[in-house]
Amino acid sequence: MSLISVEHVSFGYSRARQVLDDVSLTVRAGASIGLVGESGSGKTTLLRLLLGLARPGAGRIGFEGATVDPGNRSFMRGYRQKVQAVFQDPYSSLDPRQTVLGIVGEPLRSLRLPGPRREQVEAALEAVGLERNVLGRYPHEFSGGQRQRIAVARAIVAKPKLLLADEAVSALDLSTRIRIVDLFRTLAASMTLVFVSHDLGVVAALCEEIVILEHGRVVEAGLTRAILAAPQHPYTQTLLASVPRLSA
Amino acid sequence: MTPLLAVDHLTLKAGQTTLVHDLSFVIQPGERLGLIGESGSGKSLTALASTGLLPPAIVPHGSARLIGHEVIGAPDRALNRLRGTAVAMVFQEPLTALDPLQRAGRQVAEPLRRRARRDGRQIHGRALERELLALFEQVALPEPGRIARSYPHELSGGQRQRVAIAMALACRPQLLIADEPTTALDVTTQAEILKLLDRLVAERDMALLFISHDLAVVAGVVSRVIVLRQGVAVEAGPVGEVFSRPRDAYTSSLVAAARAFDAALGGQP
Amino acid sequence: MTGLDRAAPAASPRQRRRLTLTVGLVLVGLNVAVALLTLVWTPYDPGGMSGGRLAPPSLAHWAGTDRLGRDFFTEIMIGARIALIVGIGAVGIGAALGVTLGVLAAFATRAADDALAATLDILIAFPSLLIAMLVVAASNSASLGSAIVALGIALAAVVARLTRILAKGVLQKDYITAARVSGTSWPAIVFRHVLPNIWPTLAVNLALQFGLAVIAEASLSYLGLGAPPPNASWGRLLQEAQGTVYTAPIGAVAPGIALVLLVIGVNLLADGLRDVGDPTRRVAR
Numbered sequence: 001m002s003l004i005s006v007e008h009v010s011f012g013y014s015r016a017r018q019v020l021d022d023v024s025l026t027v028r029a030g031a032s033i034g035l036v037g038e039s040g041s042g043k044t045t046l047l048r049l050l051l052g053l054a055r056p057g058a059g060r061i062g063f064e065g066a067t068v069d070p071g072n073r074s075f076m077r078g079y080r081q082k083v084q085a086v087f088q089d090p091y092s093s094l095d096p097r098q099t100v101l102g103i104v105g106e107p108l109r110s111l112r113l114p115g116p117r118r119e120q121v122e123a124a125l126e127a128v129g130l131e132r133n134v135l136g137r138y139p140h141e142f143s144g145g146q147r148q149r150i151a152v153a154r155a156i157v158a159k160p161k162l163l164l165a166d167e168a169v170s171a172l173d174l175s176t177r178i179r180i181v182d183l184f185r186t187l188a189a190s191m192t193l194v195f196v197s198h199d200l201g202v203v204a205a206l207c208e209e210i211v212i213l214e215h216g217r218v219v220e221a222g223l224t225r226a227i228l229a230a231p232q233h234p235y236t237q238t239l240l241a242s243v244p245r246l247s248a
Numbered sequence: 249m250t251p252l253l254a255v256d257h258l259t260l261k262a263g264q265t266t267l268v269h270d271l272s273f274v275i276q277p278g279e280r281l282g283l284i285g286e287s288g289s290g291k292s293l294t295a296l297a298s299t300g301l302l303p304p305a306i307v308p309h310g311s312a313r314l315i316g317h318e319v320i321g322a323p324d325r326a327l328n329r330l331r332g333t334a335v336a337m338v339f340q341e342p343l344t345a346l347d348p349l350q351r352a353g354r355q356v357a358e359p360l361r362r363r364a365r366r367d368g369r370q371i372h373g374r375a376l377e378r379e380l381l382a383l384f385e386q387v388a389l390p391e392p393g394r395i396a397r398s399y400p401h402e403l404s405g406g407q408r409q410r411v412a413i414a415m416a417l418a419c420r421p422q423l424l425i426a427d428e429p430t431t432a433l434d435v436t437t438q439a440e441i442l443k444l445l446d447r448l449v450a451e452r453d454m455a456l457l458f459i460s461h462d463l464a465v466v467a468g469v470v471s472r473v474i475v476l477r478q479g480v481a482v483e484a485g486p487v488g489e490v491f492s493r494p495r496d497a498y499t500s501s502l503v504a505a506a507r508a509f510d511a512a513l514g515g516q517p
Numbered sequence: 518m519t520g521l522d523r524a525a526p527a528a529s530p531r532q533r534r535r536l537t538l539t540v541g542l543v544l545v546g547l548n549v550a551v552a553l554l555t556l557v558w559t560p561y562d563p564g565g566m567s568g569g570r571l572a573p574p575s576l577a578h579w580a581g582t583d584r585l586g587r588d589f590f591t592e593i594m595i596g597a598r599i600a601l602i603v604g605i606g607a608v609g610i611g612a613a614l615g616v617t618l619g620v621l622a623a624f625a626t627r628a629a630d631d632a633l634a635a636t637l638d639i640l641i642a643f644p645s646l647l648i649a650m651l652v653v654a655a656s657n658s659a660s661l662g663s664a665i666v667a668l669g670i671a672l673a674a675v676v677a678r679l680t681r682i683l684a685k686g687v688l689q690k691d692y693i694t695a696a697r698v699s700g701t702s703w704p705a706i707v708f709r710h711v712l713p714n715i716w717p718t719l720a721v722n723l724a725l726q727f728g729l730a731v732i733a734e735a736s737l738s739y740l741g742l743g744a745p746p747p748n749a750s751w752g753r754l755l756q757e758a759q760g761t762v763y764t765a766p767i768g769a770v771a772p773g774i775a776l777v778l779l780v781i782g783v784n785l786l787a788d789g790l791r792d793v794g795d796p797t798r799r800v801a802r
Contacts, residue, residue, distance in 0.1 A: 038434035039405065051698050080700040093691035097713040110700040144287065154695065173286035173461045178505035198434050201509035228514045242439035243513060244464035246491055246506045 002062075003029045003162055003192055004050065009059035011045055019045045021216040022059070027162070032193035034203030034224065036239065037213035043196050046213070047166050050194070051085055052076055081111050084155040088167035090147035094139040100125070100150055101135040107158040124157040125150075128183060145176035152183065156191070163187065164194045169202055181205055200243050204228060212236050250316045251276050252334070252423045252455045253298055257310040258320075260293050260302070260479070267293055267306065268479040277422060280449065280456040282466040282487065284502070285476035291459045294476075295425050298457075299335055300327040315422070332363060336416035340428035342408035346400040352411045353380055353396025359418040387414045388444055406437035410444070417448065424449060427459045442469060463506040467491060475499045538789025544782025552598035561588035563595060571765045580771050583754075584761065593771050596751040600731045600779055603665055603750065607730035608723055610669025611676050616719070618673065619680025620707055623688060630681075637678045645671035645729075646736055653742050661748065664737050668730045679722055683715035717791050724787025728780035735776060751776050 004027035012018035020042040027033050037043040048054045049061055052070045061068045063083070069075055084107070087093040094103055104121045107113070113120075122132045128149040139147055148168065155163055165184065169177045184193060184206055197203050203210060204224055211221040212235065220233040231237045253275040260268040268290035275281050285291035296302050298312045300319045312319045314334045319327065339345045347355055357380050364371040371379065377396075384392035387410040400408055409429060416424060426445065430438040446469055449456045460466050466473060466487070473490050475483040475498065483496040494500045560579070561567045566586035567578070574581045580589035622633045640648075645668065652667030687693065688711065696706050735752025737743050743753045751772035758768030 038436060053694070053697060077700055080698065085695070085698050087691045087695060089691055093695050095692040095696075095710050095714070098709075106696060106701060107699040110696075110702070110705065151695070154699070174463065174502055174505050175286060178508060200435065201513055204514070205509055205512035225514070238436055240513070242436045244439070244442070244462065244468055245513075246464045246467050246503070246510050 001029050003027045003064060004194075005062040006046070006050075007060045007062065009046075009049065009056040009061060011042075011049065011054070011057045019216050020049075020056075023213070023216070023218055024059075025211050025218060025221060027192060027194055028209075029161070029192055031209055032188045032195065032207045033209040033211065034207035035194065035196040035211050035213060036198065036200060036203055037196075038198045040215060041213040042216035043213050044166070047085075047164060047196055050164060051083065052079055077111055080107070081113065081158045082160050083162045083164065084158065084160040085164040085166065086148070086151050086155045086168045089171055090144045090151060091171075093151050094147055096139055099136050099138060103139070103150060104154045104157055107154065111158060113158055120157055121153070124153040127156060127187075128153045143176075144172055145180060148172065148176075148180055149183070152180075152187070156187065160191060162192050162194065164196070166196045167198070168195070170197065170199060177202070200228075200239055212239070249276060251313075252279075252315060253457070254313040255294070255298060255311070256313075258294065258297060258312055259309040260290065260297060260306050261309070262306045266479060268297070268476075270310075271476075271479075271481055273474055273481070273484070275423060275455050275457060277455055278453055280458065280470040280472070282470035282473040283457060283459045283476060284461065284463060284466055284473055285459075286461045288478055289476040290479040291476050292427050295337065295427050295457065295459055299331055299337065299425070300324070329366075332359070332366060332419045332421075334421060335423040335425060336419045336421035337425045337427065338409070338412050338416050338429045340431050342405065342412045342432070343400060345412050346408060346415075348400050350399075351396065352398055352400060352403065353377075356380055356383065356396075356411060356415045356418055359415055363419050383414045383418060384411075386417070386448070387411075388440075389414075404437075405433050406441060409433060409437075409441055413441075413444070413448070417452070420452075421454065423455045423457065425457045425459070428461070429458075430465060431460070431462070438465070445469065463491065463502055464510070475502070534789055537785050541782050541784070541786030541789050544778050545786050548597050548601060548779050548782065551594050552601045555594050555598045559588075559591040559594055561591050563587075563591055571761060571768075573765070574767060581765065581767055583757065583768065589767070589771065592749060592754060593751070593775055596749065596754060596772060596775060597779070599661065599748065599750040600734075600776070602661065603668070603734040604727040604731050604783070606665035607668035607672055607734075608727050610666065611672030611726060611730075612723055614669065614673035615676025616680050616712075618677040620684050620711065622677065622681040623684035623711075624703070634678070634681070637674050637681075640671075640674040641678065643671075645733055649733060649737055650740070650742060653737065661743070661750075664734050664743060668733050671733075672726050672730060675726065676719070676722065680715065680719060683718055684711050687711050687714045721787045721791045724783055724790065727787075728783045731776065731780060731783075 006023055006025045009020055009023045010018060011020040023042070023046065035043050035046065049056055052068055055070055063079060066075070068079060101118070101121055104124055105117050108117050108120060121135065125132055125134065130146065130149050130153065139150070142150065169180050172180060181202060184195070187193070188206065193206065195203055195206050207224055209222065210224045210227055212219050212233065214235045220227060220231065220236045227236065228240065231240055251274045256272050258268060258271040259266065271294060273281065283291045283294065293302065293306065297308050298314065298319060300322060302308060308320045310320065314330050317326070317330055319330070346352070357376055360379055360383070361371060361376060380396060381392045384395060389395050389407060389410050395403065395407060395411065403411065429445070430441050433441060442465065445456070456470065458466060458470050470487055472485065473487045474481050475490065475496065477498045483490055483494060483499045490499060491503055494503050564587070567588055568582040568586050570582060570586050571584055572578060572582045578588050578590065580593060583589050583592060618633070622630050625633065648671045649664060649667035652670065653663045656663040693706060693710060696710055701709070734743065734750055735755065738750045738752030739756045741756065743750055754772040755769055762769045
């Protein structure tokens with residue numbers, strides 16, 4: 001069952017600067033997918049379109065069959081409960097003047113979701129491996145990895161179907177990175193994961209399917225294992241060859 | 249042979265907190281050492297201490313000698329001569345390492361001119377420009393003339409980092425310290441910059457101190473490593489040995505994490 | 518742990534901040550106390566002539582009398598009340614107007630924003646005193662109210678420009694995008710995320726504007742555009758003391774000192790308050 005369908009989407013700030021050019025892909029429920037690209041690939045823009053923060057210049061984005069329309073407020077309210085995101089910079093994605101309770105509880109408040117807010121926040125914090133006594137603390141009291149966990153808690157508190165992660169571990173140290181990747185792997189059991197990253201290693205560890213973007217176009221897509229074993233497109237080959245390995 | 253950098257029982261404190269504890273290591277000319285650590289390990293502070301660039305709030309104890317000259321406690325004037333000729337640094341974030349208000353060419357010309365003056369020759373005008381463009385070619389910058397006339401924000405991340413490396417090389421240092429030089433770059437750009445550093449260090453017979461949290465990156469560039477954890481060196485040795493047979497638990501966990509990502513990629517292509 | 522690392526700093530930043538805040542509170546508090554007091558009691562009836570003209574300070578008249586025989590100390594006290602009214606009024610108007618404009622500008626389209634920024638810059642280029650004089654002259658009465666409105670408008674331009682740039686900075690942060698993705702509406706984003714994050718810098722600026730407004734009003738009064746006694750501000754008292762500054766120096770010294778103390782107090786308070794309400798100043802556990 002297709003959760004998200006991106007159909008011939010293009011986006012550009014001007015005729016000359018096309019950031020996305022005829023991009024099509026499908027996200028199936030339960031199959032985590034990685035969007036791999038470097039700077040200039042258009043992955044950030046694609047993410048913004050998927051989050052309903054902008055409208056495609058051409059083409060259509062569908063969610064469970066319905067077209068994603070950022071202007072339709074009631075549609076977006078339902079959409080936002082089902083589609084959530086975690087961002088790259090743990091030092092910029094949490095409001096420094098809000099407590100953990102305020103931060104993680106924001107989707108519940110803004111989307112007017114029913115139920116005891118405090119309990120739901122505590123459940124989300126527990127799911128990401130944080131203790132419940134952090135509710136009254138402020139972001140600056142936490143490390144990068146912990147902040148990212150708070151951000152993930154905020155993303156899952158509304159129990160979304162789709163979780164979009166934008167370079168969510170790129171800013172983290174190696175040992176923190178593997179722990180957060182493990183967290184995402186656990187979460188992938190109960191929701192579909194779309195992981196945007198330029199790091200093939202992380203994407204390979206998390207995603208069954210993979211889409212490679214270069215200069216706003218899809219150059220290769222398919223099952224991760226197959227593509228890694230036999231990359232067809234020269235860019236994919238370069239990407240794979242560029243990843244530093246721990247030589248035995 | 250006088251070591252280029254000899255750090256002996258280095259301890260760094262900020263107030264009551266100890267940031268680096270009793271660190272000792274040596275870098276001989278031509279050697280490549282990797283300093284592996286995560287945030288809070290004190291790896292960047294060690295580099296700053298070795299060049300006398302510590303912020304005033306951090307108090308150093310112990311000794312750090314650059315080509316035999318003591319850096320800890322040395323006055324700035326003495327250090328300035330050392331910094332230009334003995335050691336140069338490349339940082340992680342090229343956007344902040346370069347002056348946003350000066351064109352790239354002008355920024356690199358400065359250390360070139362200064363180094364020449366120290367060698368006893370004056371260089372300016374056309375000759376300076378020629379040396380500058382030659383340097384830009386050495387760091388594999390395409391269209392060196394255009395790059396020289398550009399401001400930092402007009403360049404890509406990879407280009408900026410190449411300019412920063414050119415700036416460091418302009419001093420003709422004996423030791424190059426690179427602190428997470430590729431962490432902020434895309435993976436293909438990272439691969440290019442690493443290859444560039446590898447080539448330049450070999451060609452110019454420099455020593456290299458490479459600081460990073462990424463084991464795989466370090467593995468490809470250095471011959472020896474020291475693993476830092478919260479200011480303490482927990483393991484040291486040849487890179488192949490440390491990564492295949494780590495003795496310390498922390499090192500083991502780092503190696504395991506790196507191998508997990510490697511395994512996901514399915515071995516060598 | 519050797520003795521080397523036990524070096525106790527002479528006055529830690531926190532101690533200095535606390536001292537700043539305390540001194541500021543004392544100075545401003547004194548002013549507020551005096552102002553409140555004038556509502557119920559003054560040594561003499563404000564308008565009444567109770568002594569000889571330009572009498573020197575004495576037990577009966579602590580600061581002497583003015584050229585019409587009114588108690589000078591009473592007039593100084595009333596000046597404290599006027600100064601507070603001016604400061605609060607002007608800053609209130611300026612903040613309300615300025616913050617609103619600034620936030621709107623931060624959201625505006627490029628063209629509208631550029632136009633607004635240019636307008637603000639032109640407005641700011643005018644000396645606020647000139648603007649105030651224009652407004653007061655246009656309103657045809659030299660009253661406290663018109664002065665406050667005039668100063669408020671001049672102030673609003675500066676506040677708007679600062680708010681605009683601060684708000685724009687905050688709007689670029691990822692937590693704003695995260696708030697949008699959480700379904701938070703733009704008005705809610707402004708009140709919950711933007712305003713609290715620009716508040717520290719803005720508060721310091723507003724406190725400084727308070728001091729500037731008081732001085733500006735004193736200048737207006739000094740030029741004869743302010744209210745006359747008994748509702749005279751210190752500036753007006755300074756103007757009246759011009760002719761007699763050699764024979765009765767207290768006529769200029771007293772209001773001058775009062776003015777200086779209030780403005781310094783407000784600035785110190787602003788500095789000290791900046792850190793209050795900032796969660797990052799709390800000790801990390």
